[in-house]
Amino acid sequence: MTRARTIAAALAVALLAATAGGCTVGDDGDDGAGGNPTTVQKTTRVEVVRDAPGVSAAFDPEAIFARVGPGVVTVFSEFSGESGDEGVGSGFVVSAQGEIVTNAHVVTEGQGKKLTRADDVYVQFADGNQVPAEIVGTDPNADIALLRVQRGGLTLRVVPLGWSSSVRVGKPVAAIGSPYGEPQSLSTGIISGVDRTIDSLTGFTISGAIQTDAAINRGNSGGPLVDGRGRVVGVNSQIRSTSGGGEGVGYAVPVDMVRRSVTALRRDGEVRYSYLGVETASVYPQLGRRFGLGTTSGAWVQKLAKDGPAQDAGLRAGDDRETFQAAPYRVGGDVIVAVGGQPVRDSDELGQTLQRFPPGRTVPVVVVRDGKRTTISVKLGERPAETS
Numbered sequence: 001m002t003r004a005r006t007i008a009a010a011l012a013v014a015l016l017a018a019t020a021g022g023c024t025v026g027d028d029g030d031d032g033a034g035g036n037p038t039t040v041q042k043t044t045r046v047e048v049v050r051d052a053p054g055v056s057a058a059f060d061p062e063a064i065f066a067r068v069g070p071g072v073v074t075v076f077s078e079f080s081g082e083s084g085d086e087g088v089g090s091g092f093v094v095s096a097q098g099e100i101v102t103n104a105h106v107v108t109e110g111q112g113k114k115l116t117r118a119d120d121v122y123v124q125f126a127d128g129n130q131v132p133a134e135i136v137g138t139d140p141n142a143d144i145a146l147l148r149v150q151r152g153g154l155t156l157r158v159v160p161l162g163w164s165s166s167v168r169v170g171k172p173v174a175a176i177g178s179p180y181g182e183p184q185s186l187s188t189g190i191i192s193g194v195d196r197t198i199d200s201l202t203g204f205t206i207s208g209a210i211q212t213d214a215a216i217n218r219g220n221s222g223g224p225l226v227d228g229r230g231r232v233v234g235v236n237s238q239i240r241s242t243s244g245g246g247e248g249v250g251y252a253v254p255v256d257m258v259r260r261s262v263t264a265l266r267r268d269g270e271v272r273y274s275y276l277g278v279e280t281a282s283v284y285p286q287l288g289r290r291f292g293l294g295t296t297s298g299a300w301v302q303k304l305a306k307d308g309p310a311q312d313a314g315l316r317a318g319d320d321r322e323t324f325q326a327a328p329y330r331v332g333g334d335v336i337v338a339v340g341g342q343p344v345r346d347s348d349e350l351g352q353t354l355q356r357f358p359p360g361r362t363v364p365v366v367v368v369r370d371g372k373r374t375t376i377s378v379k380l381g382e383r384p385a386e387t388s
Contacts, residue, residue, distance in 0.1 A: 015237065017219070042153035045156070046155075046158065047155065049067050049230050058228075064174050068159055069126060069176055072091070073091045073092065073093065073126070074181070075089045075091045077106060077107050077118035078118055078120040079109055079118050088219050090177030096158060099146060100148070101222070101235065101262060104142075104144055105143055106145065117135055117138070136269060137264075138265075140385075141200050141201075143235075144235065146266060161259055164256040164257075167233050168194075169194060170190055171191045173212055174214065174225070176223055187215035189214030189215070189248075190214075191211070191212055192211040193210075196209040198238050198251045199238075202383075208257065209234075209252065210225065212225060212251075214250065216239060217239070222237075234255055235252055235255075237251055272382055274357050274381070277308020277381065279304075281302055283298045283300050287300075294370075295335050297345040299336040302317060302329065302333060304317040310378060314376055315376060317334075318330025336365060339354065340356065358380075
């Protein structure tokens with residue numbers, strides 16, 4: 001689902017991957033042991049961050065960094081072709097099997113159908129070890145990638161994932177990563193906002209994003225945003241800036257979406273998203289009353305994708321154009337108020353609700369049409385690689 005934007009932002013939203021600059025990465029694909037022919041027995045040490053009993057309620061950045069920092073890594077990517085770029089971002093260990101989460105844009109170039117993966121990816125750990133990494137899969141719709149390294153000889157500090165339900169405006173958080181290639185950097189702040197909408201790598205939007213004033217900059221991409229107990233609540237992804245640097249408005253992909261992506265990438269190497277094929281505008285009380293929509297909340301259908309699931313099922317889009325409170329609307333379309341038994345209060349919630357259902361599932365969609373509620377069965381499609 002895409003959403004009609006009614007207010008044009010003067011600020012640029014930037015992905016946080018950075019060019020590698022003077023950072024040097026290995027070019028031989030080994031683990032840095034050189035040409036020594038001696039066979040070495042490699043062992044892996046796995047450390048799992050757990051909530052300690054009796055943890056103080058006070059926010060302690062030093063303790064958070066001691067617990068989480070060893071599990072945060074720097075990710076280097078090399079691209080061939082016309083660009084020949086090198087990139088640097090961040091990531092963190094999520095399993096004893098050597099799995100690492102980062103942003104998809106750290107290890108890819110381009111967008112939509114033109115998205116291509118890096119030729120080589122290297123991961124540098126906090127203890128100085130630097131090894132090649134395999135891209136298990138990428139989820140451009142959530143801007144999440146899953147990497148895997150050969151774990152022999154490494155110490156893996158597994159960083160636990162939290163839950164989006166624990167995220168509240170005003171709660172303190174810490175961001176750990178490699179801004180401008182400076183590894184193991186810590187910054188702190190608070191949750192400034194929730195349920196934000198940011199852009200993905202496909203033209204579709206990421207709903208439920210977290211806004212924070214913790215200082216994040218280019219190179220922080222893919223690093224964890226953690227709460228006071230050292231649990232990941234988001235993956236740092238974008239900044240809103242007029243200068244290109246961090247200005248206290250950063251965004252993180254919510255952890256529930258991260259968990260969904262990682263589970264699917266681990267299992268299938270890809271993530272499939274359901275597709276309704278609508279462009280909507282969020283309904284609020286004054287808007288609903290002005291146009292006699294018969295509801296004061298919901299997702300007002302503005303456009304239908306040609307031959308998309310919604311159009312095929314008989315949903316209606318707006319036609320006549322009118323302006324209200326400086327925003328343009330297409331008047332006359334259905335207002336979606338529930339999908340699959342789940343209420344839909346606005347456009348963002350429609351996107352989040354659709355994620356609960358796999359492509360191919362037939363779901364009841366409740367709409368308000370001409371002031372009356374009606375239920376339409378829709379067979380969901382699969383989201384295309386990019387918006388049309």
